[in-house]
Amino acid sequence: xxxxxxxxxxxxxxxxxxxxxxxxxxxxxxxxxxLKLAVEALRGVGMAHRTDADIRSLSGxxxxxxxxxxxxxxxxxxxxxxxxxTASLDVENARRVTExxxxxxxxxxxxxxLATHDPAVAxxxxxxxxxxxEHDAA
Amino acid sequence: MRTVLRFSAAxxxxxxxxxxxxxxxxxxxxxxxTFAVLVALGLIALSYTSPLRAGAxxxxxxxxxxxxxxxxxxxxxxxxxxxxxxxxxxxxxPTVWIEPMAxxxxxxxxxxxxxxxxxxxxxxxxxxxxxxxxxxxxxFGWLSSAAGSGTDGTIGDxxxxxxxxxxxxxxxxxxxxxxxxxxxxxIATYAESDPNAVYGGNSYDPEVVSVTMMAPxxxxxxxxPSLVLLISSSRARSLVRDERxxxxxxxxxxxxxxxxxxxxxxxxxxLSGALIAVLAHAVFGxxxxxxxxxxxxxxxxxxxxxxxxxxxxxxxxxxxxxxxxALGRLLPRRRSRRPRAGHMIAVAGLVAAVLTVIGSATSWVxxxxxxxVFVGGTIGVIIFLPLAVPTLSAxxxxxxxxxRSPVLWAAARRLRHDAVHLSRVASVLGVLIVVxxxxxxxxxxxxxxxxxxxxxxxxxxxxxxxxxDPEGGLEAARDAFAEEGRDVLIVSTVxxxxxxxxxxxxxxxxxxxxxxAFFNGDSADVCAPGNGDKLSDFAEANTGMRTPEDTTRLGPxxxxxxxxxxxxxxxxxxxxxxxxxxxxxxLNISLxxxxxxAPLPIVQWLVAGALVAFAILGLAIVREIGDRSVEDSGRDVxxxxxxxxxxxxxxxxxxxxxxxxxxxxxxxxFCSLVISYAxxxxxxxxxxxxxxxxxAAISLAxxxxxxxxxxxxxxAAASVNRR
Numbered sequence: 131x132x133x134x135x136x137x138x139x140x141x142x143x144x145x146x147x148x149x150x151x152x153x154x155x156x157x158x159x160x161x162x163x164x165l166k167l168a169v170e171a172l173r174g175v176g177m178a179h180r181t182d183a184d185i186r187s188l189s190g191x192x193x194x195x196x197x198x199x200x201x202x203x204x205x206x207x208x209x210x211x212x213x214x215x216t217a218s219l220d221v222e223n224a225r226r227v228t229e230x231x232x233x234x235x236x237x238x239x240x241x242x243x244l245a246t247h248d249p250a251v252a253x254x255x256x257x258x259x260x261x262x263x264e265h266d267a268a
Numbered sequence: 269m270r271t272v273l274r275f276s277a278a279x280x281x282x283x284x285x286x287x288x289x290x291x292x293x294x295x296x297x298x299x300x301x302t303f304a305v306l307v308a309l310g311l312i313a314l315s316y317t318s319p320l321r322a323g324a325x326x327x328x329x330x331x332x333x334x335x336x337x338x339x340x341x342x343x344x345x346x347x348x349x350x351x352x353x354x355x356x357x358x359x360x361x362p363t364v365w366i367e368p369m370a371x372x373x374x375x376x377x378x379x380x381x382x383x384x385x386x387x388x389x390x391x392x393x394x395x396x397x398x399x400x401x402x403x404x405x406x407x408f409g410w411l412s413s414a415a416g417s418g419t420d421g422t423i424g425d426x427x428x429x430x431x432x433x434x435x436x437x438x439x440x441x442x443x444x445x446x447x448x449x450x451x452x453x454x455i456a457t458y459a460e461s462d463p464n465a466v467y468g469g470n471s472y473d474p475e476v477v478s479v480t481m482m483a484p485x486x487x488x489x490x491x492x493p494s495l496v497l498l499i500s501s502s503r504a505r506s507l508v509r510d511e512r513x514x515x516x517x518x519x520x521x522x523x524x525x526x527x528x529x530x531x532x533x534x535x536x537x538x539l540s541g542a543l544i545a546v547l548a549h550a551v552f553g554x555x556x557x558x559x560x561x562x563x564x565x566x567x568x569x570x571x572x573x574x575x576x577x578x579x580x581x582x583x584x585x586x587x588x589x590x591x592x593x594a595l596g597r598l599l600p601r602r603r604s605r606r607p608r609a610g611h612m613i614a615v616a617g618l619v620a621a622v623l624t625v626i627g628s629a630t631s632w633v634x635x636x637x638x639x640x641v642f643v644g645g646t647i648g649v650i651i652f653l654p655l656a657v658p659t660l661s662a663x664x665x666x667x668x669x670x671x672r673s674p675v676l677w678a679a680a681r682r683l684r685h686d687a688v689h690l691s692r693v694a695s696v697l698g699v700l701i702v703v704x705x706x707x708x709x710x711x712x713x714x715x716x717x718x719x720x721x722x723x724x725x726x727x728x729x730x731x732x733x734x735x736x737d738p739e740g741g742l743e744a745a746r747d748a749f750a751e752e753g754r755d756v757l758i759v760s761t762v763x764x765x766x767x768x769x770x771x772x773x774x775x776x777x778x779x780x781x782x783x784x785a786f787f788n789g790d791s792a793d794v795c796a797p798g799n800g801d802k803l804s805d806f807a808e809a810n811t812g813m814r815t816p817e818d819t820t821r822l823g824p825x826x827x828x829x830x831x832x833x834x835x836x837x838x839x840x841x842x843x844x845x846x847x848x849x850x851x852x853x854x855l856n857i858s859l860x861x862x863x864x865x866a867p868l869p870i871v872q873w874l875v876a877g878a879l880v881a882f883a884i885l886g887l888a889i890v891r892e893i894g895d896r897s898v899e900d901s902g903r904d905v906x907x908x909x910x911x912x913x914x915x916x917x918x919x920x921x922x923x924x925x926x927x928x929x930x931x932x933x934x935x936x937x938f939c940s941l942v943i944s945y946a947x948x949x950x951x952x953x954x955x956x957x958x959x960x961x962x963x964a965a966i967s968l969a970x971x972x973x974x975x976x977x978x979x980x981x982x983x984a985a986a987s988v989n990r991r
Contacts, residue, residue, distance in 0.1 A: 133909055133910075133911075135909065139906045139909055139910070141682075141906070142685060142686075143681045143682045143684070143685035143686070144681060148681075152678075152910055153910050153911045153912075155674040155677070155678075156674050156910075156911065156912050156916060157911075161672075161677075200910075
């Protein structure tokens with residue numbers, strides 16, 4: 131399972147690729163192999179040119195794309211839970227990140243469970259459910 | 269400026285709960301720091317005034333005649349005095365034997381301060397501390413006198429350095445005299461005091477240590493630790509403060525103005541704590557009489573200060589807080605792999621300070637300035653060590669960054685990235701270890717000096733001396749023991765001419781048969797004419813002293829001396845000898861190490877200083893851990909979102925904490941070793957590796973224990989953050 135949140139939760143002390151490789155390293159994977167997979171994941175989200183970048187130099191959209199790469203980095207990932215992943219992004223970046231998330235998930239044959247307030251983002255999903263409070267629905 | 273102040277005040281005294289931790293930390297720290305500075309100033313002032321007050325007890329000696337020193341001539345004297353020491357409270361209690369000169373028996377100028385009149389012949393006046401400890405004049409073989417101006421006729425405050433000062437004034441019995449010359453000092457008047465008088469100079473240690481020891485002592489053990497606590501607290505976390513700073517940044521406020529705002533916020537909180545401390549000191553300062561963990565008690569009002577002294581004390585603490593507040597980070601750090609120049613300067617400073625300490629113990633440094641260089645180097649270590657710990661921790665982390673273990677790798681990367689912030693606890697720990705180790709080394713030296721200063725009698729004899737008639741005194745002493753029914757042997761001892769080096773004392777046997785019989789020898793054999801060597805061998809075997817030979821050159825009587833040696837078949841305590849022979853004028857009993865077991869005042873002051881420093885710096889460590897706990901709870905949430913287990917994130921947090929702690933402990937321990945052993949060379953301190961290891965281990969256990977205690981709070985905070 132991979133998790134993406136509104137905040138990308140990247141760790142400042144690591145480079146972009148190390149942030150992506152972080153979960154793999156703690157799964158016990160050898161560092162060179164984990165970093166190789168991280169670079170591949172970053173390539174998948176269009177961040178191959180920033181693999182060694184300082185996290186604080188990334189834009190909001192770039193940081194969220196790194197978070198997407200990190201959620202998808204496990205080879206056997208089958209479910210991505212995304213909680214408002216585009217809430218802090220502008221319209222264009224929100225669309226790009228969502229498309230990327232969905233296409234990469236598709237490539238990994240993973241399911242994405244995405245919560246959003248943005249109808250444009252919801253429209254990109256295969257299936258949508260509207261969650262309302264009981265008394266609102268009534 | 270008015271806007272800045274109003275903005276700062278609004279942040280400082282915000283009702284927002286997120287500002288509460290910072291408010292509590294800064295108020296408490298500025299209170300402690302200001303109070304500590306005020307107490308430090310009071311103690312320094314006391315170390316000036318106390319000897320002057322107690323020095324009045326010495327009176328003004330008679331003028332010097334010819335090449336003599338003042339006090340050696342009886343011309344114009346109202347009294348003759350001899351300073352002795354009496355065993356009480358497990359220490360050598362200063363005892364002033366006072367004998368009015370003929371015609372001055374009722375002369376008020378012959379009465380020392382603290383007395384209303386001279387005690388009667390054979391009477392003694394005790395200080396309140398001795399009476400409180402349960403002693404009476406009769407315990408020492410004298411009669412009680414109520415001639416003192418204090419409560420119940422004890423010595424009044426005006427003649428004492430401190431309330432806990434043990435002191436005795438005693439007057440020889442009628443017909444007995446202190447004699448002339450030698451240890452006698454002639455006093456011209458007690459109505460004035462001698463500005464050159466050195467209280468306790470030769471014979472004993474006053475309760476309040478001298479200003480040359482007090483000033484650096486309070487600086488190292490009281491002021492520096494409390495300022496470390498204040499500096500630490502000025503960095504206490506507050507989300508309200510962070511938000512307001514971001515707000516100022518968003519508005520485009522200049523960095524200088526933003527810094528002023530931050531400094532004012534910190535300064536205002538510190539000012540509040542400082543004013544409370546001033547109020548507390550003004551109201552309760554008069555009643556600060558107890559030096560913690562010691563038997564030293566001061567007089568009420570001893571630590572009171574004039575009102576104007578409060579101003580610099582407040583200025584120091586508020587200024588320190590203001591300065592530290594302005595140093596806060598305005599924007600997120602820029603990443604730099606290179607250590608900042610300031611950090612390298614700190615390491616260089618630490619190395620220079622350690623080399624200075626080492627240098628002070630070498631022959632390159634003149635002995636006249638070696639102590640000053642040593643103290644300067646030690647203060648340098650205390651200043652530069654906390655500044656150097658982040659750089660050393662970062663260096664240690666760099667060496668671990670290629671580790672295979674992901675926990676070590678991640679911890680090393682985090683440390684290297686933010687070494688200053690993550691080494692705060694370790695920095696304070698380093699100061700704590702050095703300061704407490706320094707106190708332990710000084711204490712070790714003072715305790716060793718005390719043990720060396722007490723003689724030991726391998727023969728089991730008690731050496732006794734007195735003033736006046738030696739022969740008459742010897743007979744009187746024998747009679748006194750006989751009246752008590754004690755089977756003792758009292759023999760005279762003589763000193764040899766020691767101009768060519770130290771020479772042992774000799775026993776002067778006046779009655780060979782009694783002497784030999786006392787030790788169950790054959791007097792017919794040993795005392796036979798021409799058997800001088802045999803007697804000498806016998807004496808050495810039983811008393812540890814030989815008898816004089818024809819060629820022996822005897823030395824002059826030093827007047828302080830061990831005039832006789834008392835041997836007893838049954839156990840005979842120093843207290844018993846004092847009680848039985850108390851009538852001898854200016855009785856002097858040589859005390860042994862087992863008699864004088866009470867710690868010297870300097871040792872007690874050092875213990876108090878070490879404890880206070882440990883408590884204040886321990887508080888600073890606990891405060892830093894409070895900040896760390898909040899920050900680590902945020903980290904825990906991120907780690908868990910990345911899939912790390914609670915156990916793994918705990919391991920990471922512990923590793924990040926322990927690396928700087930270990931680096932700091934090892935560095936501080938090394939510095940402490942250097943300071944102690946260099947101090948030992950200079951005879952200031954005493955190196956004791958085991959004690960230093962214990963200090964380092966206990967100090968290291970403090971933050972680790974505190975963190976273990978904060979784990980539940982961290983879990984709770986992490987739970988709130990997750991939600």
